[in-house]
Amino acid sequence: MKIISGGQTGADRAALDAAMALNIPHGGWLPRGRRAEDGEVSRHYHLQEMRSARYRDRTNKNIMESDGTVIISFGPLTGGTALTEALAIRNNKPCLRLDMEHISEEEAVQAMEQWLHKHAINTLNVAGPRASGEPRIYETVRHILEMVHWPDQNKTPKKS
Numbered sequence: 001m002k003i004i005s006g007g008q009t010g011a012d013r014a015a016l017d018a019a020m021a022l023n024i025p026h027g028g029w030l031p032r033g034r035r036a037e038d039g040e041v042s043r044h045y046h047l048q049e050m051r052s053a054r055y056r057d058r059t060n061k062n063i064m065e066s067d068g069t070v071i072i073s074f075g076p077l078t079g080g081t082a083l084t085e086a087l088a089i090r091n092n093k094p095c096l097r098l099d100m101e102h103i104s105e106e107e108a109v110q111a112m113e114q115w116l117h118k119h120a121i122n123t124l125n126v127a128g129p130r131a132s133g134e135p136r137i138y139e140t141v142r143h144i145l146e147m148v149h150w151p152d153q154n155k156t157p158k159k160s
Helices: 011-021 055-064 079-090 105-118 137-147
Strands: 002-004 068-073 095-099 123-127
Touching: 002 011, 011 123, 011 137, 055 079, 055 123, 068 079, 068 105, 068 137, 079 095, 079 123, 095 105, 105 137
Parallel strands: 002 123, 068 095, 068 123
Antiparallel strands: none
């Protein structure tokens, strides 16, 4: 199992931090300059820098290099999160959307575990809004990912 994301604040960083806490390999692509809304993304995340500075290119690359994308949000998708869903659909890649306005974290975990199994996901792209657009997203995504029973993974978080 591997978790990837684009390194943006919010959902992306929560995914990377959860992966590291759970000792799950992580990675993904980010724009040239390691750009995110809070500046340069830390090098402690195992992300590869693209030649392009466009977020759209990074988003598409992460979709294509994964077996499927989970999008975790609150309410309707906007901006880059809506683009992520559209690109996953256009590229015929499995995409699971979890709207936390309508389901509990426990229901999200159950849906995600079933979807991961159904689609034999080995490399999971995690997406969702930036922290500036949805202040609840980081903690929600991290908590959901830390509750998932990952195939072939020791779920014991490492000590910080």
